[in-house]
Amino acid sequence: MNNTRVLLKRRTGGIPQEQDFELVDAATDRPAAGELLCETLYLSLDPYLRGRISGRHISGAINVGDLMGGEAVNRVIESKSDRFRQGDIIAAHSGWQSHPVVRADAARQVNPELGPLSTLLGILGMPGLTAYAGMTRLAGLKADDTVVVSAASGPVGSMVGQIARRKGCRIVGIAGSAEKCRWTVEQAGFDRGINYKTETLRDSLKRACPDGIDVYFDNVGGDTLQACMEQLAFGARVILCGLIAQYNTNEMPPGPNPAFIIKARATVRGLVVYDHEDLRPEFEQQVSRWLKQGEICYREDCVEGLEHAPALFCRLMRGENFGKAIVNVQGTDFKSVP
Amino acid sequence: MNNTRVLLKRRTGGIPQEQDFELVDAATDRPAAGELLCETLYLSLDPYLRGRISGRHISGAINVGDLMGGEAVNRVIESKSDRFRQGDIIAAHSGWQSHPVVRADAARQVNPELGPLSTLLGILGMPGLTAYAGMTRLAGLKADDTVVVSAASGPVGSMVGQIARRKGCRIVGIAGSAEKCRWTVEQAGFDRGINYKTETLRDSLKRACPDGIDVYFDNVGGDTLQACMEQLAFGARVILCGLIAQYNTNEMPPGPNPAFIIKARATVRGLVVYDHEDLRPEFEQQVSRWLKQGEICYREDCVEGLEHAPALFCRLMRGENFGKAIVNVQGTDFKSVP
Numbered sequence: 215m216n217n218t219r220v221l222l223k224r225r226t227g228g229i230p231q232e233q234d235f236e237l238v239d240a241a242t243d244r245p246a247a248g249e250l251l252c253e254t255l256y257l258s259l260d261p262y263l264r265g266r267i268s269g270r271h272i273s274g275a276i277n278v279g280d281l282m283g284g285e286a287v288n289r290v291i292e293s294k295s296d297r298f299r300q301g302d303i304i305a306a307h308s309g310w311q312s313h314p315v316v317r318a319d320a321a322r323q324v325n326p327e328l329g330p331l332s333t334l335l336g337i338l339g340m341p342g343l344t345a346y347a348g349m350t351r352l353a354g355l356k357a358d359d360t361v362v363v364s365a366a367s368g369p370v371g372s373m374v375g376q377i378a379r380r381k382g383c384r385i386v387g388i389a390g391s392a393e394k395c396r397w398t399v400e401q402a403g404f405d406r407g408i409n410y411k412t413e414t415l416r417d418s419l420k421r422a423c424p425d426g427i428d429v430y431f432d433n434v435g436g437d438t439l440q441a442c443m444e445q446l447a448f449g450a451r452v453i454l455c456g457l458i459a460q461y462n463t464n465e466m467p468p469g470p471n472p473a474f475i476i477k478a479r480a481t482v483r484g485l486v487v488y489d490h491e492d493l494r495p496e497f498e499q500q501v502s503r504w505l506k507q508g509e510i511c512y513r514e515d516c517v518e519g520l521e522h523a524p525a526l527f528c529r530l531m532r533g534e535n536f537g538k539a540i541v542n543v544q545g546t547d548f549k550s551v552p
Numbered sequence: 553m554n555n556t557r558v559l560l561k562r563r564t565g566g567i568p569q570e571q572d573f574e575l576v577d578a579a580t581d582r583p584a585a586g587e588l589l590c591e592t593l594y595l596s597l598d599p600y601l602r603g604r605i606s607g608r609h610i611s612g613a614i615n616v617g618d619l620m621g622g623e624a625v626n627r628v629i630e631s632k633s634d635r636f637r638q639g640d641i642i643a644a645h646s647g648w649q650s651h652p653v654v655r656a657d658a659a660r661q662v663n664p665e666l667g668p669l670s671t672l673l674g675i676l677g678m679p680g681l682t683a684y685a686g687m688t689r690l691a692g693l694k695a696d697d698t699v700v701v702s703a704a705s706g707p708v709g710s711m712v713g714q715i716a717r718r719k720g721c722r723i724v725g726i727a728g729s730a731e732k733c734r735w736t737v738e739q740a741g742f743d744r745g746i747n748y749k750t751e752t753l754r755d756s757l758k759r760a761c762p763d764g765i766d767v768y769f770d771n772v773g774g775d776t777l778q779a780c781m782e783q784l785a786f787g788a789r790v791i792l793c794g795l796i797a798q799y800n801t802n803e804m805p806p807g808p809n810p811a812f813i814i815k816a817r818a819t820v821r822g823l824v825v826y827d828h829e830d831l832r833p834e835f836e837q838q839v840s841r842w843l844k845q846g847e848i849c850y851r852e853d854c855v856e857g858l859e860h861a862p863a864l865f866c867r868l869m870r871g872e873n874f875g876k877a878i879v880n881v882q883g884t885d886f887k888s889v890p
Contacts, residue, residue, distance in 0.1 A: 457810060479821070
């Protein structure tokens with residue numbers, strides 16, 4: 215049984231290329247005491263990885279020759295820890311490999327009853343918790359708020375909108391294709407989708423938010439953030455969560471003029487999901503219930519086999535994915551508990 | 553009895569010049585029913601007026617030919633309202649004129665027992681209330697916070713620091729001359745004054761705030777804001793209050809990259825004093841007591857006679873004033889109740 219791994223082969227500026235990654239096969243490591251040998255079922259690809267490749271992300275750099283990082287849902291094949299048994303399903307930051315050895319104290323038991331296993335990396339995982347923490351803890355959401363979210367068809371954005379919708383808010387999503395916009399409105403129940411690639415963002419925002427933006431949940435930064443800051447309503451709340459627009463650059467481009475914050479008496483807050491781990495039990499219970507009742511929907515962009523991870527990651531960084539980027543590592547359907 | 557008035561003569565870009573203003577004499581208006589004829593005792597000059605000249609301030613534009621605006625402490629000479637009597641001291645936005653006629657419902661009775669009359673425009677007036685609202689309502693101030701404030705020797709900045717000092721915080725002031733820095737430390741009790749004109753701001757901030765900045769109260773924007781955002785501590789609070797650095801430009805220059813807010817999990821809020829009028833009674837009582845007990849100090853940059861208002865305003869906009877810019881309009885000492 216080999217362990218297939220994907221390493222960072224070179225570090226370039228700009229949008230990553232498939233050639234930046236290298237697939238290697240090696241013998242599977244043996245687990246030592248306190249460790250678990252696992253098979254990776256689903257691997258999550260997330261935009262923050264681009265920041266790790268640049269060495270700029272708070273969770274640490276990925277250097278040339280390193281295993282690509284990322285969270286995965288794994289099944290324990292062999293346990294050298296009394297905390298887990300063979301067959302257990304765990305989540306761990308075990309990276310882009312098929313058969314990782316994971317320290318038991320770095321693994322998190324997951325409940326496969328919560329929903330399909332792949333959703334433990336999306337709507338029921340880190341992106342879902344990000345949206346949940348932002349909307350329930352930081353946004354000060356009120357029923358008549360007009361909420362705008364960027365990267366609206368992604369796992370964070372679609373969850374932000376659906377939580378706000380359940381609260382009774384008006385939801386405007388910003389996304390990069392007609393298909394994504396259609397999905398946010400027809401499937402996820404947004405009131406309006408704005409295609410920033412074909413529409414004039416400022417004009418469309420004005421029409422969609424005639425009384426201004428009460429809550430803006432920002433996943434992208436750049437000009438989208440600028441345009442939203444210009445149209446904040448009095449007392450607006452802005453949650454800064456992601457900066458996709460600048461992940462592929464080596465600069466730190468400037469941001470919006472502070473006058474927009476003063477004029478709107480806005481409150482702008484930075485959100486990093488790691489700070490909100492305490493919310494996870496409540497979040498899992500709540501979102502799992504919504505999911506089982508068919509009250510929220512999600513979208514996945516899934517490939518089968520680790521060899522396709524680089525291509526999907528590159529698509530993700532070009533904004534060409536549609537939904538949560540997931541690698542089904544074993545190529546088998548684990549939607550139900552195996 | 554003539555009414556001497558100062559009008560805006562021309563609108564130029566950049567820092568205002570004395571020639572932009574015109575002194576004119578006219579007969580004093582007669583008060584109609586509900587109005588008060590006053591003599592202006594002290595006139596406040598404030599940086600926000602520059603924004604009104606540009607037509608960009610929320611309190612409305614001052615156009616060429618208009619009376620220059622601004623708040624003043626006035627004495628009622630003749631009252632056509634039952635709300636005020638001759639001899640009453642009022643505050644009103646009556647502008648740069650010696651004998652205004654003011655609508656009684658736009659005048660605010662002031663208590664001349666609170667402190668010297670000129671301070672009702674400074675430490676006991678709008679700038680003081682600005683600092684008080686920011687520090688007591690928005691800053692979430694804790695005793696071990698490191699607080700940084702720009703324009704530190706001005707009426708807002710010096711009050712921000714002194715309120716924080718009373719709470720037990722470490723205070724670092726940023727100002728534009730050695731004399732101003734010395735005053736903030738020796739008189740106002742700041743722990744450190746940074747002269748941004750002669751020191752390397754980022755290095756000095758690092759030395760003064762080795763654990764980062766917990767609270768930054770920003771009166772200036774521009775590069776000072778940028779430098780402070782780069783050094784925020786985890787959970788920092790930033791209060792955006794003034795943008796002196798951009799008042800003299802016609803552009804909206806960009807601001808700091810949002811990544812600094814995310815990294816620090818900072819909360820950034822816009823402060824406009826008009827929203828906090830409800831705090832005024834508490835504020836006046838508190839600050840008056842501190843003032844009488846000699847626990848806080850203030851500094852005024854005072855000229856005598858309206859004809860000197862343009863020069864003082866231009867100095868203010870060049871950052872060459874030192875303390876609250878005040879015009880003693882009648883040229884007599886009204887520090888005690890006349």
